[in-house]
Amino acid sequence: MNILFLGAPGSGKGTQSKNIEKKFNIPQISTGDLLRAETASESKMGQELKNIMSSGKFVSDDIVLKLVSKKITSSDCKNGFILDGFPRNLSQASSLDGLLSDQNLSIEYVFLIDVPADLIIKRCVGRITCNTCGKIENEYFSDYREGDKCGEGVFVKRADDNEETVSNRLKVYAEQTEPIIQFYEDKGVLHRIIGGEDGPQRLTDEIISIIKK
Ligand code: AP5
Ligand code: MG
Secondary structure, three states, X not given: OEEEEEEOOOOOHHHHHHHHHHHHOOOEEEHHHHHHHHHOOOOHHHHHHHHHHHXXXXXXXXXXXXXXXXXXXXXXXXXXXXXXXXXXXXXXXHHHHHHHHHOOOOOOEEEEEEOOHHHHHHHHHOEEEEOOOOOEEEOOXXXXXXXXXXXXXXXXOOOOOOXXXXXXXXXXXXXXXXXXXXXXXXXXXXXXXXXXXXXXXXXXXXXXXXXXX
């Protein structure tokens, strides 16, 4: 089973991917997480990625495609995968089609998480992520704060979670990513999940019930 999460920055793609990963035991492939891991290296490429991501722009299609292709063809993904944050433009969507058809694979479910824009800034600015297990929390909606312990790790903030960069990321999303909604609607695999003030579990339950149908 291959699943794809679409949605604006802060809509909850990572949160839902982790819940679905646990439920169905198929791995999440988050291009944002993979790229952040690359930025940890002191290399020239790591530094370049850091600059692009902290401005809210997209990294080049070539780099992202290489990362995704390596993951999808690995043995971890033999029972399926969950794409989170890829594809993000029409060119990436058509490259993904090519990559999947080479492997005789397809995407069965695309979940678009639709959250009103006024909630997005708070969700991103308040987000904290465990630097070890990747658990996602929010300073506004939970008891955890930046620097608190989470199992082996501590909660940290992302460099691109300030108001200015989030506004840029939203602009880039509207210009480049929104057009791929129609691309997947035309394939008949798109499910719109309306998020809002509801906590993550209600959305997870809806997604699971669509998959089980
Ligand atoms: P990426 O890391 O993918 O960032 P994003 O798309 O902006 O999405 P986010 O991770 O910010 O949000 P999310 O939807 O995962 O929300 P989350 O679950 O964390 O990409 C970062 C950068 O990498 C890009 O800007 C780009 O530069 C580069 N990049 C990545 N992929 C690329 C690609 N394919 N091509 C080119 N460049 C690429 O939730 C957010 C917060 O809300 C959390 O605090 C969470 O606790 C809370 N929350 C979640 N759901 C709910 C709910 N239902 N109710 C209340 N709170 C909730
Ligand atoms: Mg994410």
